Amino acid sequence: xxxxxxxxxxxxxxxxxxxxxxxxxxxxxxxxxxxxxxxxxxxxxxxxxxxxxxxxxxxxxxxxxxxxxxxxxxxxxxxxxxxxxxxxxxxxxxxxxxxxxxxxxxxxxxxxxxxxxxxxxxxxxxxxxxxxxxxxxxxxxxxxxxxxxxxxxxxxxxxxxxxxxxxxxxxxxxxxxxxxxxxxxxxxxxxxxxxxxxxxxxxxxxxxxxxxxxxxxxxxxxxxxxxxxxxxxxxxxxxxxxxxxxxxxxxxxxxxxxxxxxxxxxxxxxxxxxxxxxxxxxxxxxxxx
Amino acid sequence: xxxxxxxxxxxxxxxxxxxxxxxxxxxxxxxxxxxxxxxxxxxxxxxxxxxxxxxxxxxxxxxxxxxxxxxxxxxxxxxxxxxxxxxxxxxxxxxxxxxxxxxxxxxxxxxxxxxxxxxxxxxxxxxxxxxxxxxxxxxxxxxxxxxxxxxxxxxxxxxxxxxxxxx
Numbered sequence: 001x002x003x004x005x006x007x008x009x010x011x012x013x014x015x016x017x018x019x020x021x022x023x024x025x026x027x028x029x030x031x032x033x034x035x036x037x038x039x040x041x042x043x044x045x046x047x048x049x050x051x052x053x054x055x056x057x058x059x060x061x062x063x064x065x066x067x068x069x070x071x072x073x074x075x076x077x078x079x080x081x082x083x084x085x086x087x088x089x090x091x092x093x094x095x096x097x098x099x100x101x102x103x104x105x106x107x108x109x110x111x112x113x114x115x116x117x118x119x120x121x122x123x124x125x126x127x128x129x130x131x132x133x134x135x136x137x138x139x140x141x142x143x144x145x146x147x148x149x150x151x152x153x154x155x156x157x158x159x160x161x162x163x164x165x166x167x168x169x170x171x172x173x174x175x176x177x178x179x180x181x182x183x184x185x186x187x188x189x190x191x192x193x194x195x196x197x198x199x200x201x202x203x204x205x206x207x208x209x210x211x212x213x214x215x216x217x218x219x220x221x222x223x224x225x226x227x228x229x230x231x232x233x234x235x236x237x238x239x240x241x242x243x244x245x246x247x248x249x250x251x252x253x254x255x256x257x258x259x260x261x262x263x264x265x266x267x268x269x270x271x272x273x274x275x276x277x278x279x280x281x282x283x284x285x286x287x288x289x
Numbered sequence: 290x291x292x293x294x295x296x297x298x299x300x301x302x303x304x305x306x307x308x309x310x311x312x313x314x315x316x317x318x319x320x321x322x323x324x325x326x327x328x329x330x331x332x333x334x335x336x337x338x339x340x341x342x343x344x345x346x347x348x349x350x351x352x353x354x355x356x357x358x359x360x361x362x363x364x365x366x367x368x369x370x371x372x373x374x375x376x377x378x379x380x381x382x383x384x385x386x387x388x389x390x391x392x393x394x395x396x397x398x399x400x401x402x403x404x405x406x407x408x409x410x411x412x413x414x415x416x417x418x419x420x421x422x423x424x425x426x427x428x429x430x431x432x433x434x435x436x437x438x439x440x441x442x443x444x445x446x447x448x449x450x451x452x453x454x455x456x
Contacts, residue, residue: 001331002312002315003310005308005309005310007290008353008355010358031353031356034351038353039333039351041310053355055356079345099417102333102421103336103420103421104402104417104420104421105333105336105346105348106348106421108346109347109348190417190420191334191421
């Protein structure tokens with residue numbers, strides 16, 4: 001399969017990319033890792049007339065803590081998250097997630113920015129970013145704006161990124177002490193999209209009371225979903241078995257999975273409950289260690 | 290509209306005219322006639338088209354040739370040298386690491402990067418490391434042994450037994 005014809009440019013700066021976007025409007029697509037876009041173009045699910053390859057633009061690939069945030073450049077590859085020291089030390093949730101995203105070759109190309117900008121609830125980073133309460137930096141010729149992750153996803157393949165804009169960075173508030181995070185997705189085989197996936201981040205105070213809870217769900221809703229009621233039932237309380245069970249119950253009730261080859265609706269809800277409880281327990285364990 | 294690209298393949302520079310929509314695997318196979326790189330699923334699942342792009346293993350059915358402009362590509366044809374087979378090729382040969390051989394070029398190129406990052410991988414690390422390469426003959430056990438053999442050889446250690454495993 002070969003994609004339909006299109007024209008191509010690989011600008012060397014963001015300014016150049018913005019002017020190409022200006023010129024081609026919504027006929028243009030941004031090419032980052034290409035591992036969602038190119039398969040869609042081969043299958044004719046997408047036929048952009050113009051590809052703007054941003055891989056030659058400097059300054060879009062980094063993982064660093066700065067000004068109270070973990071900043072991840074949009075062009076950072078999945079494989080780079082797996083090896084970054086700061087990630088290994090403080091954000092094991094990314095190691096949980098990347099190991100389960102596609103396979104090593106795809107992770108050498110696929111980018112964190114692309115995984116989010118694609119706007120697919122089946123992707124794994126959106127739920128992780130919800131658990132971490134990330135902000136998305138969106139840039140255009142007019143400058144930069146920051147959008148909270150909860151306001152980023154509009155619908156299937158639709159996000160806050162407008163045709164004249166490019167997602168350039170993801171910012172994650174650096175968590176305080178006694179924070180733990182974890183992600184797992186149930187998959188039929190290695191590299192598959194999630195049957196269901198759950199991301200959790202928790203912060204505990206010295207007495208063990210939960211002061212922060214972030215819970216994001218993968219592929220069980222038309223858009224990436226925050227399990228808000230599950231978070232509420234945890235914050236301000238000691239996390240005993242009853243509360244954790246309730247959080248799992250609420251997540252299962254509040255998502256909207258569709259029945260498909262990966263399982264029927266009831267099965268997926270049951271899996272959301274199990275995974276939510278497991279990830280809460282794993283996050284608690286990590287917060288305490 | 291065709292565009293000119295320059296790529297280095299196994300150390301040799303090529304300047305080519307390509308349409309932006311041409312996939313890297315097609316340019317490698319059809320324009321450069323290096324047919325060791327295979328097309329299996331054509332959907333970035335099977336890994337038969339794996340090559341190295343600037344030293345990183347990628348699936349060349351899902352990368353545009355134009356994206357490789359100015360970059361270095363290594364294919365299976367570049368593994369053996371005048372001195373003989375690459376340790377991975379030797380490992381696959383000695384350990385019956387291939388049945389039909391269709392997945393082998395992709396397995397080899399993926400394993401090159403795997404051993405470069407992790408010269409002494411455990412069996413589990415090898416299995417996760419080749420998770421993007423499918424062997425429809427299901428000869429995984431001997432593929433794992435072949436990679437362990439190559440790892441030992443490249444570390445200068447005694448190579449493990451090559452007694453084949455039939456399951």
